[in-house]
Amino acid sequence: EAQVTQNPRYLITVTGKKLTVTCSQNMNHEYMSWYRQDPGLGLRQIYYSMNVEVTDKGDVPEGYKVSRKEKRNFPLILESPSPNQTSLYFCASSPAGEFPYFGPGTRLTVT
Amino acid sequence: AQKVTQAQTEISVVEKEDVTLDCVYETRDTTYYLFWYKQPPSGELVFLIRRNSFDEQNEISGRYSWNFQKSTSSFNFTITASQVVDSAVYFCALSEATGDSSYKLIFGSGTRLLVRP
Numbered sequence: 001e002a003q004v005t006q007n008p009r010y011l012i013t014v015t016g017k018k019l020t021v022t023c024s025q026n027m028n029h030e031y032m033s034w035y036r037q038d039p040g041l042g043l044r045q046i047y048y049s050m051n052v053e054v055t056d057k058g059d060v061p062e063g064y065k066v067s068r069k070e071k072r073n074f075p076l077i078l079e080s081p082s083p084n085q086t087s088l089y090f091c092a093s094s095p096a097g098e099f100p101y102f103g104p105g106t107r108l109t110v111t
Numbered sequence: 112a113q114k115v116t117q118a119q120t121e122i123s124v125v126e127k128e129d130v131t132l133d134c135v136y137e138t139r140d141t142t143y144y145l146f147w148y149k150q151p152p153s154g155e156l157v158f159l160i161r162r163n164s165f166d167e168q169n170e171i172s173g174r175y176s177w178n179f180q181k182s183t184s185s186f187n188f189t190i191t192a193s194q195v196v197d198s199a200v201y202f203c204a205l206s207e208a209t210g211d212s213s214y215k216l217i218f219g220s221g222t223r224l225l226v227r228p
Contacts, residue, residue, distance in 0.1 A: 033215070042115070042202060042218035058215070088154065099144070099206065099214055102156045 002027045004103035006091050012109045013081055021076045021106050023091030030096050032074035036060065037088040037105075046089075049074055081110040113138045115205050117219035124193055125227050132188045132222045134203030140164075144206040145179065145186040146216065151199045162186065193226045200224070 004025045013019055025032065033048035035058075045058030049068040063085055065077040074093075078085060086109050092100035114137040124130045136145065147159040160170065162179050170177045174191045190197055200223045204216040 035216075040120075040220050042117075042220045043204075043216070044218070045215050048215065090156065094214070099146075099161065100216065102158075105154045105156070107154065 002101075004091055004093050004101055006089075006103040006106045008106060009104065010107050012111065014111055015082055016080050019078050019081060019108075021078075021089060021091075021108070023074045023076065023093075023103060024072050025074075025091075025093040025101075026072065027093060027095070027101070028071065029093040029101075030071070031100075032068065032091065032093045033058065033100065034064070034066065034074070034076050035090045035092065035102075037090065043090065046076070081108075083110050086110050113140075113205055113207050113217045115203050115217055115219035117201075117203055117222050119222045120220070121223040121225070123225045123227065126195060127192050128226075129189060129191050130193050130224065130226075132190075132201050132203075132224065134186045134188065134219060136184050136186065136203070136205045138184075138205060138207075140207070144214075146202075146204040146206070147177065147186075147188050148202045148204065149199045150202065150221070156202070159188075190224075193224075195226050195228055198224060198226045 007022045030051050034046040035043040037043045044060050046064050047058050047066040049055040052071050055066050089106045091103040094100045116135045143164045145162045149157040167179050176189045178187045200221045202221045203219040206214045
């Protein structure tokens with residue numbers, strides 16, 4: 001089954017404790033991205049990757065890192081999470097010239 | 112800059128009522144796509160429709176219909192005979208071509224629809 005998976009789906013952590021949210025797709029898509037969803041703001045793009053080892057900032061990249069060592073994986077790294085990063089995070093993937101398929105979302109709470 | 116406005120933050124209706132969710136967009140692109148997504152309480156994003164900027168025909172899918180009007184930069188979504196299961200947050204989105212054959216979606220802030228029994 002074609003899908004985008006994210007882990008964990010729910011995470012509660014404390015300020016400053018490094019965490020990684022994994023994203024994996026089994027569709028051989030070139031393009032992957034991360035969005036965050038906040039009340040009243042909709043979804044905003046954090047980072048995107050056009051292919052292996054090629055990443056770039058989206059609209060709200062501060063406080064996040066990403067890597068794309070393999071085509072199927074695009075982890076989102078929070079080196080020192082803060083409460084303002086409490087949000088619902090979505091990973092998405094797409095083939096070149098097509099539109100994103102979204103993962104199920106990861107709800108992160110930073111206390 | 113591209114922008115999507117969903118002015119209705121929250122709408123509450125009684126079951127079987129018709130309801131229209133408004134979406135107004137801004138873009139300088141001549142080619143673009145518009146989307147609607149549904150986000151039920153479980154949190155996932157459910158794709159509802161994608162519309163090409165060159166196709167202004169209205170679309171109907173069961174109880175759902177979409178009215179695309181380029182002249183007013185609007186892409187409104189109507190649910191006919193609403194049901195409790197329609198309760199969700201609905202997002203309108205606009206595609207932005209990033210120049211590398213990939214697309215970023217610009218989302219509106221969402222409209223929360225509550226359908227009461």
